[in-house]
Amino acid sequence: MNTTQTAGWRSEIDSASQRLAERAGHFLRQxxxxxxxxSAFGIDAPGAEIWLKLEHMQVSGSFKARGMMNRLLANEIPPGGVIVASGGNAGIATAAAARALGVPCQVFLPGVSPEAKRARLRALGAEVVVVGELYPDALAACLTRQKESGALLTHAYDQPEVVAGAGTLGREIEQQGGLPDAVLVSVGGGGLIGGLAGWFEKRSRVVALEPEKAPTLFRAREAGEPVDVEVGGIAADSLGARRIGAIAWEITQQQVQDALLLSDESIRAAQHWLWKELKLAVEPAAALPLAALQTGAYRPRAGEKVCLIVCGANVDPATVA
Structure with a gap:
């Protein structure tokens, strides 16, 4: 489909869901x-519910497995296998999907990627190449290598199959619990929010959350178009894209009203709370939705159903205690 077309995403997501169920039912988890x-979160909003979508329990430890497997299944894989640049999670998901399909995988990582993610990639049989410091450095090297090898490129967030695959998460939430009133989701390059907003449209209020030190969507909205931003901070390994993806930009312009920024301190506090109170060991990117509640950046109304996307758990457990 046209990557700038916002209509039709629900159909694309339905197709992705069917493809994954038929050909990767053994791979993905509900x-x-x-x-x-x-009240379990200390929030005074009578009758309100907080839903936690525990997608950190997905194969490969994040939501990325949906989009990466959908990308591989929707395309013919050449002899050179698949190749991806990633802060870690997209690489792990691509490597896991490639192993399940029995094809080679090469992953380009930036220096900011944690050793826990590198070790996971090697355990999955991927060839790991560490280049530069941030995701854009790894992406540039990956694109050069892809032209040489002819491998199938899996983009971390800006391909239609990847966005549609991520959107199956929203479809699953609606099947499990009905429509939430609001969905709070972290944003890096935008594959996840693109998929969720493409599925929920405006039937649920989708709220974009970013670290203050990695505000790709927030700055794009200020500028009126995607722009490069400096990125860093606690969640840079997962949310370290320097520019919002073209697909996510088009979808969020139509479907997402709210884009909020959160401090590293609030993200870390939420990450520790999730472990201390709920025994959920998650990476910083997965803690932004809770941080939005704890800081009051998002305040649930009485009776509101608010879904927090707990998006990934590729983290050293020792860092969350």
Whole structure:
């Protein structure tokens, strides 16, 4: 489909869901949707519910497995296998999908990627190449190598199959619990929010959350178009894209009203709370939705159903205690 076309994403997501069910049912998991009263989070909103979509329990430890497997299944894989640049999670998901399909995989990582993610990639049989410091450095090297090898390129967030695959997460939430009133989701390059907003459209309020030190969507909205931004901070390994993806930009312009920024301190506090109170060991990117609640950046109304996307768990557990 046209990557600038916002209509038709629900159909694309339905197709992705069917493809994944028929050809990768052994690979992907239906992750739990955990519903708790708002009072469990110290929130005074009578009758409100907080839903945690525990996608960190997905194969490969993040939502990325959906989009990466959909990309591989929707294309013929050449003898050179598949290639991807990633802060870690997209690479791990691509490597896991490639191993399941029995094809070679090469992953380009930036220096900011943690050793836990590199070790996971090697355990999955991927060839790991560390280049530069941030994701754009790894992407540039990956694109050069792809032209030489002819491998199938899997982009971390800016391909239609990847966005549609991520959107199956929204479809699954609706099947499990009905329509939430709001969906709070972290944004890096935008594959996840693109998929979720493409599925929910405006039937649910999709809220974009970014670290103050990696504000790709927020700055794009200020400028009126995608722009390069400096990125860093606690979640740079997962949310370190320097520019919002073209697909996510088009979808969010139509379907997402709110883009909020959160401090590294609030993200770290939420990450520790999730471990201390709920025993959920997740990476910083997965803690932004809770941080939005704890800081009051997002305030649930009485009776509101708010879904927090707990998006990934590729983290050293020792860092969350």
């Amino acid at each position: 992750t739990p949707l955990w519903k708790l009263p708002a």
